Amino acid sequence: MKDLFFKKVTICGHRLNGAVVACVLSVFIVILMVYMLGKSSEQHNLTTEALDISRTIRTAFQAKPDYRGLNNTYLIEHTLLEPSLIRQNKIFSRFQSEILIGRDEQGHSTIAGDTHFVITYKNIDRRKCLTLLSSDFDATSGLNAIKLINDNTYDLTYGGELSLPVSKDKADTLCRARNTLVLIFE
Secondary structure, eight states: OHHHHHSEEEETTEEEEHHHHHHHHHHHHHHHHHHHHHHHHHHHHHHHHHHHHHHHHHHHTTTSSSOTTOSHHHHHHTTOSOGGGEETTEEEOTTSOEEEEESSTTOOOOOTTOOOEEEEEEEEEHHHHHHHHTOOOOGGGOEEEEEEESSSEEEEEETSSEEESOOHHHHHHHOOSEEEEEEEEO
C-alpha cells in the first residue's frame, strides 16, 4: 500500500506522486459533497420556513371559523412570528425576500368566510424559485396551490394543467431571474 502512494502516475503528460493524486481527488469529492448537500439543505430550509409560518397561522386561527383579519400587521402585532423575520414592520424570509401574508399576493387582509390564506415570497431569484417551486410539500401542510408570477402567471394545483408537485425540469422552464411565488394554504 505504501508503494502505491509513492508510485509516480502520469496525468495529462505530468508525472505526479500517487499521494498527491489521492489528496486532490479527496478534496474534489469533499467539495462536491458539500455543494450537493448545500442545495438540498437550502430546499429544506426554504420549505421549512414556509411550512413553519403556515403552521403558526393555522394554530393561531384553529379555534376561529375563518382567517378573518390575517395580514402582516396582525402577525407582527400579535408577535406570532420569530423576531428575526421582522424588520421595519415588514416580514422577510431568512433568505432576504419580502413576505406578504393575507388574502392575496398583495397581502390584503382576509375577510369573513376566508378559509384560505397566502404566503407570498416577493422578488425571489431564479435559484430560490427553482428550489421552492420543486419542493415536495408534505400532504398535511395544507398547501392547496402555488401561483408563480414573473413574465407570465402560472397557476399550479394538484391534478391541474400545471400540476403539483413540480419537477425540477418543469420548474426550470417556469422560473425567471425575478419571481413572485404565492403559496396558497387552506
